[in-house]
Structures are given as structure tokens and as C-alpha cells.
Amino acid sequence: MAEHPTTPGPDEPVRPEDSGGRHRVYEGCHRQYDGRHQAIAGPEGLSVWVTAQSSGPVQRRGRYLPESVKHPARMLPAIAAHAVHAYTQPGDLVLDPMCGIGTTLVEAVHAGRDAIGVEYESRWSDIADANVTHAQHQGATGRGAVIRGDSTRILSLVPAALAGQVALVVTSPPYGPTVHGLVRPGADGVAKFDNAYNDGTDRGNLAYRDLTGLADGFAQILAGCYTLLRPGGVVVVTARPWRKHGQLVDLPSAVIGAGIRAGLTPVDRCVALLAAVRGGHLVARPSFFQLQQVRRACTAGTPMHLIAHEDVLVFAKTQKSASSAEPKCSRCESGCPEGTSCHADTGVQGNSGRRSG
Numbered sequence: 001m002a003e004h005p006t007t008p009g010p011d012e013p014v015r016p017e018d019s020g021g022r023h024r025v026y027e028g029c030h031r032q033y034d035g036r037h038q039a040i041a042g043p044e045g046l047s048v049w050v051t052a053q054s055s056g057p058v059q060r061r062g063r064y065l066p067e068s069v070k071h072p073a074r075m076l077p078a079i080a081a082h083a084v085h086a087y088t089q090p091g092d093l094v095l096d097p098m099c100g101i102g103t104t105l106v107e108a109v110h111a112g113r114d115a116i117g118v119e120y121e122s123r124w125s126d127i128a129d130a131n132v133t134h135a136q137h138q139g140a141t142g143r144g145a146v147i148r149g150d151s152t153r154i155l156s157l158v159p160a161a162l163a164g165q166v167a168l169v170v171t172s173p174p175y176g177p178t179v180h181g182l183v184r185p186g187a188d189g190v191a192k193f194d195n196a197y198n199d200g201t202d203r204g205n206l207a208y209r210d211l212t213g214l215a216d217g218f219a220q221i222l223a224g225c226y227t228l229l230r231p232g233g234v235v236v237v238t239a240r241p242w243r244k245h246g247q248l249v250d251l252p253s254a255v256i257g258a259g260i261r262a263g264l265t266p267v268d269r270c271v272a273l274l275a276a277v278r279g280g281h282l283v284a285r286p287s288f289f290q291l292q293q294v295r296r297a298c299t300a301g302t303p304m305h306l307i308a309h310e311d312v313l314v315f316a317k318t319q320k321s322a323s324s325a326e327p328k329c330s331r332c333e334s335g336c337p338e339g340t341s342c343h344a345d346t347g348v349q350g351n352s353g354r355r356s357g
């Protein structure tokens with residue numbers, strides 16, 4: 001599997017002239033809080049979360065333990081914070097079933113929410129645990145807990161009393177087995193490090209499955225989350241396509257399919273910026289390898305653009321129809337095949353990413 005082109009982990013500073021062009025951003029903010037994040041309504045109702053006004057390292061500095069940087073695909077803290085503020089109230093319970101170094105948990109407890117996370121790799125769950133403790137030492141008022149385990153069996157990992165209690169799930173599936181991690185100059189050019197979840201031999205980590213296996217495992221995880229969610233509870237998944245043999249692999253549509261199979265209703269599709277907005281224009285922060293990939297493609301005559309955002313796929317736990325326990329697509333009556341756009345009744349068009357209502 002090819003490397004994902006846009007891992008947030010590296011966060012290398014980049015000159016504006018390297019940003020792959022400056023793009024006009026929609027005017028008209030409709031939501032702002034904390035003085036840090038805002039969502040911008042686009043002309044078609046698309047919500048844009050302005051989540052990268054500062055870089056990942058700046059967002060994490062002092063708030064996360066330094067060893068957090070070793071995780072190869074961390075979520076930008078502002079994305080998790082935005083979701084927590086947008087979809088929960090203080091005292092609510094937030095869950096991340098694939099919590100990595102605990103970004104969702106840290107942002108939740110700082111916002112006065114309680115948080116529980118599950119992570120497959122002990123290496124990352126230990127850091128998540130330490131990050132939550134660090135947040136509490138800094139005055140975070142929420143309670144947090146981290147469990148090491150396989151979230152495809154999440155109902156056997158968390159206390160049964162949590163069923164129906166979770167207000168919000170914020171999570172992000174792995175984008176394939178190799179990610180960019182960090183780079184440093186070496187004798188033979190630029191070398192990567194901290195660019196893997198584990199040694200690659202353990203398929204329990206969904207990062208080491210193909211797209212179908214990843215989507216199946218993720219659907220299992222979301223089905224467990226469905227049971228843990230309270231009625232009306234929300235699931236926020238961030239995802240990006242990755243490139244394989246030059247072609248984009250459509251992870252966001254696979255995530256939508258997984259959510260529907262788990263019984264969730266897709267209710268929105270937003271954009272979380274990985275680029276800063278300066279004077280109404282986007283200023284991207286691509287990694288070294290992203291830039292290299294785009295430049296090589298352009299040199300070879302293949303037009304390729306930097307990806308400067310995460311897709312944010314929003315689901316809700318709505319009432320299932322009494323006639324069926326299985327999630328059904330009301331257009332095709334047989335369940336949407338993974339990766340298709342048969343989501344007309346929810347107002348979400350699976351492949352275009354635009355909310356129709």
C-alpha cells in the first residue's frame with residue numbers, strides 16, 4: 001500500500017511558495033468559540049472548520065507530552081476540540097475507540113467533558129494515559145480513562161454500564177500501514193522515522209489491513225459505538241483518501257459505508273482545514289513527502305494537488321425502524337454498498353461530499 005500523502009504528524013513548517021497555490025476561502029463565518037476555531041459556511045452549505053491557524057506542534061506545545069510526536073498519524077487538537085464544543089455540553093461523555101496518543105481525550109477533559117479512549121498499541125495507550133494525566137495537572141476538569149485493547153470488541157472492554165451513555169464519538173481510522181511520520185536529513189538524503197504503528201506483523205491493528213478489511217473492522221468498531229451512544233448521540237470521523245499507484249483510495253466513502261452498516265445515520269459532511277486561512281486565502285502546511293510527491297507528479301505531467309483538509313463525516317444514532325434491526329438504505333432497500341453514494345435520504349451525497357439541504 002502506498003504511503004498516505006497527507007499525514008498531519010510531520011507538521012513541518014513550509015514556505016508559502018511551497019503551498020501548492022493559494023486558494024480563496026469562503027467568506028461568512030457562522031460559528032466561533034474559544035477565540036480559536038470557527039466554521040465557515042460555504043455556498044453549498046458545506047461547513048469548513050478552521051482548525052489549522054497554528055501548526056500541529058504549536059497546538060500541542062505544553063498541552064501534550066513531548067513523546068506524543070512519535071505517533072505517526074495524530075489528529076490536530078483543534079479538530080477534536082471543535083467537535084467536542086460543537087456536539088457536547090460540559091459533563092457529557094466522549095469516546096475515542098482508536099485514541100492513539102489521546103488527542104480526543106485531552107481536548108475533551110480540557111473542555112470539562114469526561115472521556116474514555118481505547119487504543120490497540122500499548123505504546124500509544126501509555127502516552128494517551130500520560131497525556132490525560134498531564135491535562136488534569138494543568139487544570140482540566142473532565143475525567144479520563146484509557147483502555148488498551150481491540151476496539152472491534154469494544155463492548156467487552158468497557159463497563160457494561162456505559163451502554164447508552166456516550167454523547168459523542170470522535171475518531172480517525174488509520175490511513176494504511178505506512179505513514180510519513182517524521183523526517184530528518186541523513187547521509188542518503190531525507191530519512192523517515194516514527195512512521196509506523198507497530199512492526200507490521202500484527203493484523204489486529206487495522207492499519208495493516210487492505211481497504212476492505214479496514215472498512216469491515218471499522219464497521220465492527222462503530223457497531224459497538226452504536227450500543228454505547230445515547231439516543232441522538234453523534235459520531236465524528238475524520239478521514240482522507242490515500243494514494244495507491246497514483247490513484248486516490250476513497251477512504252471517506254468507505255467510512256460512510258461502515259457507519260451505515262453499523263446502524264448510524266450520516267447527517268453531515270464537513271471539511272476540517274489542515275491549512276491556515278490568511279487574508280481569505282489558504283496557506284498549506286504540507287509535509288516534505290507530500291511536496292515531493294506533488295512536485296514529481298507535476299514534473300511528470302500529471303496534475304496533482306495537495307490535500308489541505310480532512311473530510312469530517314458526521315453520523316447520528318437515530319431511531320431504527322421497528323420493522324428491521326438491520327440498517328437499510330431507503331433508496332435501495334438493501335443497504336448501501338460500501339463506497340457508493342446512495343445516501344439521498346440523509347442529505348449527504350457520498351462521493352461529492354456536499355450536503356444537499
Ligand SMILES: C[S@@+](CC[C@H](N)C(=O)[O-])C[C@H]1O[C@@H](n2cnc3c(N)ncnc32)[C@H](O)[C@@H]1O
Nearest residue numbers: 074075098099100101103120150151173205206
Ligand atoms: C489515525 S490513528 C488515531 C490517532 C489519534 N486520533 C491521535 O490523535 O493520536 C488510528 C489509531 O488506531 C489504532 N488502532 C488500529 N486498530 C485498532 C483496533 N483494532 N482497536 C483499537 N485501536 C486501533 C492505531 O494503533 C492508531 O493509533
